[in-house]
Amino acid sequence: MIEAVYSKGNIVAKTGNEVVAEALRQIEPDVMAAYPITPATEIVQIFSQFVADGVVKSEYVTVESEHSAISAAIAASAAGARAVTSTSSQGLCLMWEMLYIASGLRLPVIMAEVNRAVSAPININADHSDTMGARDAGWIQMYSENSQEAYDNIIQLTKIAEKARLPALAAMDGFITSHCMEVVETYPDADVKAFVGEYNPERYLLDVKRPYTLGSIDLQDYYFEHRYQLAQAMIDARSIILDVAKEFKEAFGREYGFYEKYMFDDAEIAMIIIGSSAGDVKVVVKELRKKGIKAGLLKIRVYRPFPTEQIARDLAHVKAIAVMDRSDSCSGAFPPIYSDVVASIYSAGVLSPKVLSYVYGIGGREFCDEQIVKVYETLGKVASGLEKPSNIIEYMNVRIK
Amino acid sequence: MRKDENNMKLTAAELPVGGIVEAGTAVNFHTGSWRSQRPVWNKDKCIGCLICWISCPDGSIKIVSNEKGASVVDGIDYDSCKGCGICAKECPVKVSAIAMEQEKK
Numbered sequence: 045m046i047e048a049v050y051s052k053g054n055i056v057a058k059t060g061n062e063v064v065a066e067a068l069r070q071i072e073p074d075v076m077a078a079y080p081i082t083p084a085t086e087i088v089q090i091f092s093q094f095v096a097d098g099v100v101k102s103e104y105v106t107v108e109s110e111h112s113a114i115s116a117a118i119a120a121s122a123a124g125a126r127a128v129t130s131t132s133s134q135g136l137c138l139m140w141e142m143l144y145i146a147s148g149l150r151l152p153v154i155m156a157e158v159n160r161a162v163s164a165p166i167n168i169n170a171d172h173s174d175t176m177g178a179r180d181a182g183w184i185q186m187y188s189e190n191s192q193e194a195y196d197n198i199i200q201l202t203k204i205a206e207k208a209r210l211p212a213l214a215a216m217d218g219f220i221t222s223h224c225m226e227v228v229e230t231y232p233d234a235d236v237k238a239f240v241g242e243y244n245p246e247r248y249l250l251d252v253k254r255p256y257t258l259g260s261i262d263l264q265d266y267y268f269e270h271r272y273q274l275a276q277a278m279i280d281a282r283s284i285i286l287d288v289a290k291e292f293k294e295a296f297g298r299e300y301g302f303y304e305k306y307m308f309d310d311a312e313i314a315m316i317i318i319g320s321s322a323g324d325v326k327v328v329v330k331e332l333r334k335k336g337i338k339a340g341l342l343k344i345r346v347y348r349p350f351p352t353e354q355i356a357r358d359l360a361h362v363k364a365i366a367v368m369d370r371s372d373s374c375s376g377a378f379p380p381i382y383s384d385v386v387a388s389i390y391s392a393g394v395l396s397p398k399v400l401s402y403v404y405g406i407g408g409r410e411f412c413d414e415q416i417v418k419v420y421e422t423l424g425k426v427a428s429g430l431e432k433p434s435n436i437i438e439y440m441n442v443r444i445k
Numbered sequence: 446m447r448k449d450e451n452n453m454k455l456t457a458a459e460l461p462v463g464g465i466v467e468a469g470t471a472v473n474f475h476t477g478s479w480r481s482q483r484p485v486w487n488k489d490k491c492i493g494c495l496i497c498w499i500s501c502p503d504g505s506i507k508i509v510s511n512e513k514g515a516s517v518v519d520g521i522d523y524d525s526c527k528g529c530g531i532c533a534k535e536c537p538v539k540v541s542a543i544a545m546e547q548e549k550k
Contacts, residue, residue: 148463148464149463149464150462150463150464151463209462209463247463247465255468255469256465256466256467256468257465257466257467257468257470258463258464258465258466259464260464260466262464265454266454266455266460269455269456269457269460270457270460270464272457273457273460273462276457277462
């Protein structure tokens with residue numbers, strides 16, 4: 045249950061999509077270019093109504109596809125505008141090549157993303173396959189457990205992207221978060237506007253006094269240096285994310301970091317998860333704690349940049365960890381979050397935790413308390429040495445044979 | 446790649462972010478070396494219509510002010526002219542003040 049923490053806050057009942065549209069109204073970008081797709085449609089539908097009603101001064105660019113939507117947003121950003129788009133699933137897939145253009149040109153395009161499975165077979169429900177596929181595109185990625193976080197994240201992300209000069213997406217789970225009505229605390233327009241501030245890029249194409257070429261060919265003699273700059277920018281974004289979180293807490297009272305630790309500091313067994321399922325896990329952890337089981341949860345909020353050093357430090361004391369991926373890389377190896385977690389702890393010399401890989405909730409498959417309890421039971425056995433840790437992916441709640 | 450050549454190039458710390466290339470760098474490149482044909486301008490035939498000047502994609506038609514203060518053609522900048530022939534093509538037929546000639550080896 046969300047409680048008011050800001051003296052001037054306003055407690056409202058809104059869906060994830062509604063509250064993200066509300067945040068975008070308050071941010072009032074110069075340009076919104078988007079193409080509707082389930083379950084993100086409402087975000088742009090509501091925003092387009094704001095434009096039609098003259099509530100915002102934003103330019104709304106209607107386009108014929110998601111590829112055009114992101115292209116228009118990139119062009120607007122290059123011209124010097126604060127540009128936003130919104131999409132999901134196949135829409136994000138269609139944006140693919142342009143995602144890399146946005147990051148390569150270092151343009152802080154903002155995307156309100158709603159996580160949905162990718163086709164085929166066609167499926168409109170939540171899993172993280174869409175954004176996880178884009179994990180190496182040079183975009184900052186932030187995930188939300190609920191509508192409150194979706195609202196807070198998109199506000200912070202606008203500031204982070206512009207400071208880091210990187211495109212950024214804020215994601216929430218399709219339908220579970222995007223369409224569920226929840227209690228959310230929103231902040232007054234003036235306070236949100238003051239927080240995000242004005243976008244004043246150092247260089248922009250419409251600056252006729254200082255013209256430049258953007259997007260020229262860049263071969264073996266310079267391309268590598270530019271890609272190195274991008275990789276470093278992602279590393280540098282870490283401190284920017286924490287600085288903005290600090291400012292956000294000072295302004296509105298809510299605390300954010302790379303991840304949220306729930307009953308974690310003394311945990312012997314823990315789950316790592318992203319998105320709305322964290323809420324269910326918290327319920328189970330609370331119950332397990334009542335029984336004296338030292339269970340904990342680490343909910344990742346910032347997935348790109350991945351907080352490698354911090355997570356390795358924080359996981360060092362945990363005996364057994366279950367990394368829960370709501371997407372599969374279909375790589376023959378391991379899914380995304382597992383790979384990042386294991387690489388992070390191994391490279392830091394943290395070798396004691398046993399780390400298990402679970403894939404759950406694909407295409408909106410139910411993920412409920414009983415399954416979570418079972419994972420913690422397995423972790424308990426692995427932690428105490430009763431069971432050998434599995435070195436293959438455990439696919440949860442799927443009929444295999 | 447030769448080592449000395451490599452050392453002259455900018456590092457990631459020095460390069461402008463986002464692949465920005467400052468405007469007006471064409472002056473640093475002698476694109477004239479690309480030519481297989483060269484435009485030759487005949488001052489006596491030229492009527493000063495400036496069609497060549499406005500058509501040239503590389504700004505290689507040199508102009509000056511005459512005694513009346515009007516802009517007139519003053520020749521061709523062979524450092525930048527790539528020999529595309531647009532000026533010769535666009536020069537009014539009756540005038541033909543620019544003709545393309547084989548570039549000497």
